[in-house]
Amino acid sequence: MKMLYQQMMAFFGVIAVTLVIVSILFIRSTTNTVWQNSFNQLEQYTDVLKDRAVDNDTYLINAQFIENAEEILAKQNVHFMIYDAANNARYPNIPGGAPQAIASKYWSQLKKGNTVALPELTTNPQNGRQQRMTIYYKPVFLSQKLLFVIAAFAPVENIQSSIQQTEKNLVVAFLLSLLAAIVISYFLARFQVNRINRLRQATHQVAEGDYDVQVQFDKKGHDEVAALADDFQDMVGSLRESQAEIHRQEERRRQFMADAAHEMRTPLTTINGLLEGLAYDAIPEESKGESIALMQKETKRLIRLVNENLDYEKIRTNQILLNKQTFNATEALHDIVSQLQQKAEASNDQLVLTAADEVPVFADHDRFVQVLFNITQNAIQFTQNGTITISAKAGYHQTELAVQDTGIGMSPDQVKNIWERYYKADPSRKNTKYGESGLGLAIVHQLVTRHGGTIKVESALNQGTTFFITFPDEETAPKQAPITHTK
Numbered sequence: 001m002k003m004l005y006q007q008m009m010a011f012f013g014v015i016a017v018t019l020v021i022v023s024i025l026f027i028r029s030t031t032n033t034v035w036q037n038s039f040n041q042l043e044q045y046t047d048v049l050k051d052r053a054v055d056n057d058t059y060l061i062n063a064q065f066i067e068n069a070e071e072i073l074a075k076q077n078v079h080f081m082i083y084d085a086a087n088n089a090r091y092p093n094i095p096g097g098a099p100q101a102i103a104s105k106y107w108s109q110l111k112k113g114n115t116v117a118l119p120e121l122t123t124n125p126q127n128g129r130q131q132r133m134t135i136y137y138k139p140v141f142l143s144q145k146l147l148f149v150i151a152a153f154a155p156v157e158n159i160q161s162s163i164q165q166t167e168k169n170l171v172v173a174f175l176l177s178l179l180a181a182i183v184i185s186y187f188l189a190r191f192q193v194n195r196i197n198r199l200r201q202a203t204h205q206v207a208e209g210d211y212d213v214q215v216q217f218d219k220k221g222h223d224e225v226a227a228l229a230d231d232f233q234d235m236v237g238s239l240r241e242s243q244a245e246i247h248r249q250e251e252r253r254r255q256f257m258a259d260a261a262h263e264m265r266t267p268l269t270t271i272n273g274l275l276e277g278l279a280y281d282a283i284p285e286e287s288k289g290e291s292i293a294l295m296q297k298e299t300k301r302l303i304r305l306v307n308e309n310l311d312y313e314k315i316r317t318n319q320i321l322l323n324k325q326t327f328n329a330t331e332a333l334h335d336i337v338s339q340l341q342q343k344a345e346a347s348n349d350q351l352v353l354t355a356a357d358e359v360p361v362f363a364d365h366d367r368f369v370q371v372l373f374n375i376t377q378n379a380i381q382f383t384q385n386g387t388i389t390i391s392a393k394a395g396y397h398q399t400e401l402a403v404q405d406t407g408i409g410m411s412p413d414q415v416k417n418i419w420e421r422y423y424k425a426d427p428s429r430k431n432t433k434y435g436e437s438g439l440g441l442a443i444v445h446q447l448v449t450r451h452g453g454t455i456k457v458e459s460a461l462n463q464g465t466t467f468f469i470t471f472p473d474e475e476t477a478p479k480q481a482p483i484t485h486t487k
């Protein structure tokens with residue numbers, strides 16, 4: 001069944017049950033009131049008769065007065081009877097038969113001084129017909145002695161007709177209310193169902209990949225459906241974010257594949273060309289040695305590329321274990337300087353190390369050397385006739401290192417991308433003396449991060465570049481994550 005009808009039935013059911021209960025209670029209370037009013041009226045009549053229709057001294061009945069009263073009340077068919085202390089009807093004086101006496105069960109009540117009010121089937125002495133009547137008996141006493149009983153009669157029809165009128169009005173009101181209930185429940189149900197439909201529509205949109213949906217309901221009367229809409233909106237937000245992340249990752253992967261293929265094609269093409277030359281004897285004998293040397297160089301480059309890629313992936317996916325220990329950074333830097341001294345001289349660069357004799361650092365020794373070696377090598381690579389300064393000092397809970405050069409520098413745009421794999425600020429620069437894969441800094445970044453350290457760069461075009469690196473000390477360094485094997 002459609003939710004609209006379910007909701008309508010629920011609302012309608014509640015309203016209808018309420019109406020039925022209210023109607024029943026109303027009818028009962030009205031009926032009671034009408035009966036009560038009728039008895040009250042009869043009581044008032046008997047009060048008047050008690051004072052005016054019977055002489056307390058002579059016990060004589062003023063029949064004329066009662067007849068007049070009956071005449072006035074003729075329209076309502078009210079009549080009276082008066083009984084003496086022996087339960088004999090003294091009024092009306094009907095020739096040919098005395099009206100019936102009061103039933104003994106009521107008479108005993110009356111003798112005790114109680115009034116009696118009841119509806120009963122009785123003979124109307126005015127027309128002799130059997131009729132249901134409301135009767136009010138009132139005993140009159142004089143110094144504790146029962147003098148007589150006054151009875152007032154009114155047909156029950158009077159009461160019933162006024163109750164019937166009320167019932168009729170009530171039925172009309174009931175039907176009109178039901179009609180209103182249908183209309184109200186329809187609008188209430190439609191309001192709820194509309195909101196749910198809006199949510200459904202939004203869900204469809206999201207399922208079709210549209211994450212820009214907005215479902216926000218009125219803040220007024222913030223109920224569960226509105227809360228659900230808010231939660232839905234939050235969910236769409238995080239879906240949108242993860243979708244964007246997936247796109248970014250996919251783009252990075254695609255870029256990586258393209259770059260890796262591109263990087264490998266150059267040496268492969270070179271080797272292939274040389275092999276063809278050798279196969280067809282197109283290379284003169286004296287150049288063969290040189291060709292083989294070139295092929296060796298290109299093959300080494302390919303091997304290095306593959307190894308570095310593997311290394312990068314291993315670091316990235318937590319597959320390497322860092323053998324961390326505290327050692328003297330100055331000593332390690334000295335070794336790097338002496339290894340690169342020749343290369344620096346070839347570029348006419350000066351390599352300077354400024355560090356205290358003992359600067360402790362907590363790191364994997366080989367990886368530390370790899371990081372600093374790479375950065376210093378880059379500095380030499382991009383600096384001609386300049387100075388490269390390597391410095392190290394102990395900071396607060398960390399070791400701080402810097403490699404500063406006075407080389408070609410980078411623009412802010414170039415700086416943004418240097419941690420990306422295969423990034424080269426100047427793509428036309430191929431086959432420089434050292435390193436040309438664009439993997440060096442990507443690996444460096446991963447290594448420093450794995451140590452829990454930081455690496456930052458400051459650079460200005462044609463002025464130089466400085467790399468700042470920190471390694472946390474043993475106390476603050478992160479605990480080694482267990483090796484995970486990812487595909």
Ligand SMILES: Nc1ncnc2c1ncn2[C@@H]1O[C@H](COP(=O)(O)OP(=O)(O)OP(=O)(O)O)[C@@H](O)[C@H]1O
Nearest residue numbers: 378379382424425426435436437438439440441465
């Ligand atoms: N000291 C520097 N001065 C100017 N540019 C730099 C410096 N260091 C790095 N770069 C820029 O960042 C790029 C990325 O450096 P990275 O070391 O990752 O790659 P690479 O040196 O080109 O190749 P390799 O993977 O062999 O090291 C470099 O190509 C260069 O454009």
Ligand SMILES: [Mg+2]
Nearest residue numbers: 378435440441
């Ligand atoms: Mg490099």
